[in-house]
Amino acid sequence: MRSSLGRSVRAQLPPSGIPQTPEMTMTKATSPTAVLGCRAELNRLSDDELLVRFRALPRDSHERAVACEILVQRYERLVRSCVRQYRGSPEPFEDLMQVGYVGLLKAINNFDPGLGRNLAAYAQPCITGEIKRYFRDKRWQVHVERPVQERLLALRETSRELTQQLGHAPSDTELASDLGITEADVQEARGADLLLQPASLDAPMSGQPDTASLAELLGEDDPQMEHTLSMEALAVHWGELPRREQRILLMRFYGDMTQAEIGRTLGISQMHVSRLLAHALTFLRQRILGPPDAAGSRLAAT
DSSP: OOOOOOHHHHTTOOTTSSOOOGGGOOOTTSOHHHHHHHHHHHHTSOHHHHHHHHHHSOTTOHHHHHHHHHHHHHTHHHHHHHHHTTTTSSSOHHHHHHHHHHHHHHHHHHOOTTTOSOHHHHHHHHHHHHHHHHIIIIIOSSOOOHHHHHHHHHHHHHHHHHHHHHSSOOOHHHHHHHHTSOHHHHHHHHHHHGGGSOOOTTSBTTSSTTSOBHHHHSOOOOHHHHHHHHHHHHHHHHTTSOHHHHHHHHHHHTSOOOHHHHHHHHTSOHHHHHHHHHHHHHHHHHHHHOOOOHHHHHHHHO
């Protein structure tokens, strides 16, 4: 199965699977011995000490790259716990892990140890926000307003929590009450959920082979319906025609008579029949469709 992970995220992924940033890019001149020694020293530091060291190092330093990689490894569980909230989504778990790593890297780069001591508390909304942004921008098959997208994600999380608390799947009323929204909002979010998982028209309705597909059960344009509507529109203006022109139209289109036969029946020439027929058709066409625009008139004249 081909991954649907966005190009912008995939571009940051090295073979190890952890998103790569400029801080984590090693230069070829860095010796393996120096890297191993640096890693052993940094591994002995606490998270707070490592963060202070990380911020003090220049961005092109290989030591900063090692520190960043260590921090990412230490907070892998946090990323995994954030991603687990969306395990019911159609997205592959590993793709969401990579998106979560991007959020973690942003948190590591932006966190200031001087203003707080808890990287996990700072990083969690960054990771969750990155995942929500991924769903909002990448997964929807058609455009859905952002409030509805965010309401759907909140609905999923609340539904899981209430199921554990109540021992049964929560009703729309219970979900709406817990989220502080209306039942109509809940139903709208459920409808948006269908846009994440479009169904194939050729898929069997019951999930079993040799059963009717959705395409076989959908209606299609009925030519007879179009004919009926056209006749209704014609009937509105039929009485505005002179009786002789009404008779000519009936003889031509319902009696399937030629203009010569109509002329002999009415005692007039074929040319006269042709002029009356053209006049009647033009009159009805303009009454039903409206007068042609100037451009159409010029085109017809040419």
